[in-house]
Every structure is written in C-alpha cells, then in structure tokens.
Amino acid sequence: MKKSKLLMMALVLTMVFVLAACGKSSNNEASSSPSASAPATESTAPSESAEDEEVVPEAGAKLVVWYSASERALVDAAIAEFKGKYGIDVEYQDVGPDKSIEKMITDGPAGVGADVFLAVHDRLGSAVQAGVVLPNDLHEDVSKANNSAKSVDAFTIDGVLYGYPMSVETTAVFYNKDLVPNGEAPKTWDEVISFAKDFNNEKDSKYAYMWEAGNGYWSWGFFGGYGAYVFGDNGANASDIGLNNAGAVEAAKFFQSLKGQVLNINSGDIKGDIKTSLFTSGKLAMNVSGPWQTQEFKDGVANLGLMEFPTLPNGKAMMPFSGVKGFLVNANTQYPIAAKLFAELVSSEKYQVENFKDFGSLPSNTVVAESAEVSNDAFASVFLKQFDNSTPMPKISEMNAYWSTQEAALASLWNDNSDAQKTMDDWATKVKDAIASSQ
C-alpha cells in the first residue's frame, strides 16, 4: 500500500471545508438570536416612555406583507400611503388568507415569513399555540372600539386580542329571480322542497337548490340551526363535543331527507365550479355561496337576488359558519412597531370602505357596516344580517379534528343514507380520537 501527499491534501481540504461549514452554522446560531431580539428591545424603550404619544417605527424598517393576489390592489394602495407617511417600503407577496397561518408556522420561526399577513380567524388557535403571532397591543383599544364585537371576539384568545379585523364573511343563498316562483325565493325549507319537486329535472340538469353537501363548512347551517355545536363554551371547550346531541341527530335526519327531495346528487359530485356554471347558465335557481362570489354572479345572472337561509322545519333559522378575516403580525418580525402600524393602517376604516367597493368584502368596522352605502346594498345587507345569525368557526387548535373528519361523516350521511344516530355518534368519537391521537 502506498501513502501520498495527495491523500493528505484531500484530507486537509476536507477538514478546511468542514471547519468552514461548521463555523458558518455556529455563526448563524449566534447571530440569529440577537438580531431577532435586539430590535425588539430597542423598540420597547421609546414607546414605553412615550405612553400615549405617537409610536415611531424602527429606523430602517422594511416590511413584507402577505395578501391574496386577486385583491392585491387594496394592499398596494395601503403600501403607497404607508411609504408616504413613514418612508418605509413594504414588499407584497402572494399568500392567501386561507393558507397564511399554515405557512407562517413554518416560515415565521425560520425568519422568512411576512411581517404582516391576512388570515381567517379559524386557524388563530394553531398560530397562538405555535407562538407565531404578536398580540395587537398598540392598537387594542382602537380595534375594539371600531370593529364589531363578533369580529373582535374572533381574534381574541384567552382575553388577548391578536388580530386587526378587516372583513367578515358568511354564506347565504343567491337566487335567480327569473327561476323562482313570482320572483320570490322560498323562505322556508317546506317551500324549498315543494319548489324543488316542480323545478328539478335531472335530464336537463335543472336543480332548485344546491350547496356542497359533503362539506362541513357549507352544511353546518343545518346542524347549527338544530342546536348542535362542535365544541362547547362557544367553541372553546374541546372536551365538550356537541356533534351527537339530540339536535344534531335531528339535523342529520333532516339533512339526509333532503337528498331525495331537493338535491339527488352524491356529495363528491357537487363541486364549486359545477355549481357556479349551472347557476350562471340558468339551470340552478338557488345557489349557496359567500360574498366573494357576488360580483361573479352579478355578471352571470341577470336578475340576481340574495336571501338568508330558509327557515328549518323546527321554525328556527339556520346557523351557518362564519369567518372573520384580519391582519396578524409575525411574532418573529424584526420590526414589530412598523408591522403593527402597517396592520393598523391597512385594516382601518378607509381601506375597509375600499375593500367593500372593489371586492364586495363585508366590513368588520361598525361605522362602515352601518354606512348608507353598505346597508343599502342589496347583497351586503343580507350577508351582514346572516352574519348576525351565524356561528363563528371555533378557533381552538382542536378544530383540526373537526375538519379532518367532517367530509367522511357527511358523505356517509348523504351518500349512504346511514343511520343518523350512529353516524353522529361515530363522528363525535372520531373527533375525540383525532384530538387524542395528535397529543
């Protein structure tokens, strides 16, 4: 066997690289924590002394904001105003509110998350549990005073307000005035059923009333209306599951009965795009959807109407899920003050008005909601009324267990006509198991 200098050189080269590699990794470790905490300490000092005076953003701050691309114009306007006011640049990135919290949980601690982002309140529990969002402390009073109690509540966990409420959303029934009898949509389920008997025609694929039956968001209205609840104490108590109480079973029976009477389609085949195309081509009379589709339907249906959900056979109103969108601030942001200022600015009255005008989003700000423009709007006023008659989606992190089980439970009720009591019992057990299995 021969030895050589070359072998040694190879070894030394290896070691040099190793030294470089680990030197770098330990540097990262050392430098990342102070850089994350240093601005925070810096920033607390001035604001502490200046209690109620104007808050000053960190010098040299640069922000990143996540928002959905289709409604980017709104945030662009806020960015321009913010730049003019504080001279701080804000970079826009396309991350929608439906997945922003998921992304923040992984990206935030890694230091690559946005400073400010829009989110729907139902995932707030997970975000707080993971510690990735800052409480709304600077503007707590303003946010509470300006926005509706329900929307503030949606962003509050354990008495701490986290979000800057922006808009509220719930579902209601769009209808085509040309297709419903006398241009008046049926107001109760009994009327819907008798209307469906005349109107439904499978051969021409004409349907009276359609919603995504196999989806726990769209079908919740029935269960909520009969007094079922996912978690007790207004969605805060995960050990109290109300999916198999007497009301829930009754709701399940009624829900099942609709398959034969109103909508004879398997749950897997009812898709949003199919529903939309049937509705806009005049084959669907009543279509359950949310405010985000108002504009699309206005364009597609000549005589469009909107009503609250039909009354249930027990005389009660349906209670659909509702969501609140709001801005959140990344806990790991380097510029917390600037980020909070931007969140406050973009969720302020002015931009909620814009948001309503441009995209039909329902304002959470009470002044905007009560303004003539919104309350006279044929669609927004109905949605806001329905919002008052809705259950905010529970926001505790255990809600995941509901989302992961709802599709199977509803499909089994809807498609297989399974025994209502047994299915609802199974569903409650599944939710309990899912919570236990993720511990």
Next chain:
Amino acid sequence: MKPNATVAGWLSVLCAGLGQWYNRQYAKAVMFLIIHVAGIYLALGPLLPQLKGLVTLGVKGQHFEKVGKINKLVPGDHSVFMMIYGVLAALVVVLFVLSYILNIRDAVVVGRRLEQGRYRDAASSSAFPWLLLAIPFLGVLFFTIMPIVFTSLIAFTNYASPNHIPPKNLVDWVGFATFDKLFNMNVWSSTFTGVLTWTIIWAILATVTCYFGGILVALLINQKGIKFKGFWRMLFIIPYAIPQFVSLLIMRNILNDKFGPLNSYFRAFGLNGLPWLNDPFWAKVSVIVVNMWIGIPVTMVLVMGILTTIPNDLYEAADVDGASPWMKFRNITMPYVLFATAPILITQFVGNINNFNVIYLLTGGAPATMKYNNAGETDLLVTWLYKLTLDFNQYNIAAAVAILIFLFIATFAIILFRRTRSFKEEDMIQ
C-alpha cells in the same frame, strides 16, 4: 533509531501527528496535529452546545413578556433548528473521528513500510481520486445524508400539531412511541394497515396493467397488416405528453357522476352510469384505468424499441419449424422483452407505490371514509403522508410512515432486482 510501526501507531493514538513525526513525515504530522487540535477545540467549544441541543431539543420555549403596553417577544429554543444544527455538529464530529482513525492507520502503514526499508513517501496516482472525491463527499454528506438523518430522527420525537410545534412549545424525544402509536393506537393502526393494503394492491395492479397493456399495444401496432403506424404511435403517446396536472383534473370532471360526459353517454344509451369517483370500489377501478391511460405509452415506446432489437432470423427459423404466432410470442418475443424490461418493471412498481400524481389529482384520496384517520379510500401511503404533513402537521407520524415506506421499497427493490435475469446474466448484453 530503527523504524517501528507499532511505536508509530501508538504515538498517533496518543496524539494525532506524533506517529508521523516519528516517521519523519513532518509536514503530514503538522497537518494531522492541526486537524486534531481544531477537532478537539471545535468539539468542546462551538460544537458542544449544538450536540447538547441535539440531546435536549431545547429547554425553554418562546413566550411574550408585557412591558408597559407592548408585548415583548422573549426568544426561546427552537427544537427543530437545534436538531438540524445538532445533526450537522454530529456529522462534523464523525468526520474528526474518521480522520483520527486515518491518522493511526497512516502511521502504522508508513511505519511498516519504513521497517521494510522502502521509500518513505511514494507519491501514488491512486490517491488522486481521493482528492477529487473530497468535495463531492462533503456535498453528499451535508446535502444528502444530513436531511435523511434529520427526517428519520423526526419519527422519534413528538413533533406534531397542535401541542408540539416550536418555537412556543418544545419538541421532545419520545423513542419508539410514534411507531407504537402507528401500530397499536386504534385510529392510526387501522388507517395504516388499510392504506398499506391498498397501496400494495394498487402498485401491483397498476404495474401489471400498464406493463402488459403496453406490450399488447406495441405488438398490435407492429403487426404487419396495421396501417398508419405513425398515427397510432402518436395517438397513444399523447396522454403521456400532456402534463398530468392538466389531464387528470380534466379526467376528474369527465368522471363526475351527474355532470360528467362519460355517464352522459351511458345515459344516452339508457344505462345508469357508474358512481366512478364516489363509490370506494369504482373509485379504485377509476384510478387504475386512468393510470393505464397514462402509463401504457411508456411501456409501449419501450417495447417498440426492444422489438427492433430481436433478430429477424429467429422468427424466420421459427416459421421454418412451423411455429404458431403464439409460440413465437411466448418463446422469442416475450423472453427478449422481459429480459430487457425486468429492471424497469421494478422501477415502475416502486414508482407506483409512490404514485402521488394520479391519486392526488384524480381523487384527492376520496371517497372519504369514517374508517380512516386523515385518509380516504384511495389514498396511498404517500398521499396520506402528504396530508399528514401539509394539512394536519403530524410530522412525527409522517416521518415514521416515510421510514416504513423506504424500508419496504428498498428491501423489495433489492430482492427483486437481484432475482432478475438481467442482473444475474448481465454479461449477456455486453
């Protein structure tokens, strides 16, 4: 002083480089000494906290402290980053241990050579490859080995939503508890066995149908009487050329019970149509059939290539002997095709076990079922794994499933590959 390999070896054990110094290879001795000192310094200095972090995975979580009106973030330990840095540090330590062993071996080998009175350092070209390999070796170590080690380690922690997501909450080592959960906790084990069974059935059916379907199509097109061969070839390759992201989503609409064109045709002929994607059984049939549509072209093209390599005189000889078409196929065509494609058959099988696209885009795992936890009737292990990580943040269970998939595929592929004739008789093609 008489050179002595044993003395050199022991000196190197005592301190790296000492043996080389004794062998009078001073430059080499200094190099080893530097590496040795640097190693000890690094391991006890900067690397020690990282290694400790790998053991503890953090002791305090991040939290807020209220200062006046403002909530101040008090940074804590981030278990997952600590794990990554810890694994990196451990790899560096392993490298130093290797260099230490190399140093002893070098001292002994050179010492022995000196004992025999040969030259001290015969520069050899055989060491040049070592130099070339040093950088790729590091690349592989830190970019291939490290992530695999890291992913596997996740399976031995409780890294899962909602209660163990850092930085607020720490992740802990739990040993084999995750695997215990997967095999023994009812909700997980029934899902795992159910999904695993379907994965295997799917992999076998998908591979067999595409393989023989492809051979059949290739043979048919290559028949003498067939006209417009180019047209047929093009027609069959098109499904493969369209991105699956487009074609599968369209398929999904075509297979819709009520509104899909397929069932409309059925209804036009007075038939009821089938619940393609709604019924567990028919959903499984649907994914296999759609997978044939995508997979057959691959085998077809492959087999067409192989068919051209079969010497024509074999068939002529068979004709002279009066063999029937079936006998020619059985005794000439099939052995040739099988020999050439057996390794590919295995990769297709393995690929089908992890066939994410077809399932995820066509059914998304649907129809949903009450039997499973976070999975539907047509979910494969890999799509279930996707849902577990991205939709439900159950990282530890997902990592455990990933390890099991890897073990299953690796053993299977090795055993099968070693049994193929292409492996045993690989000299036949040379």
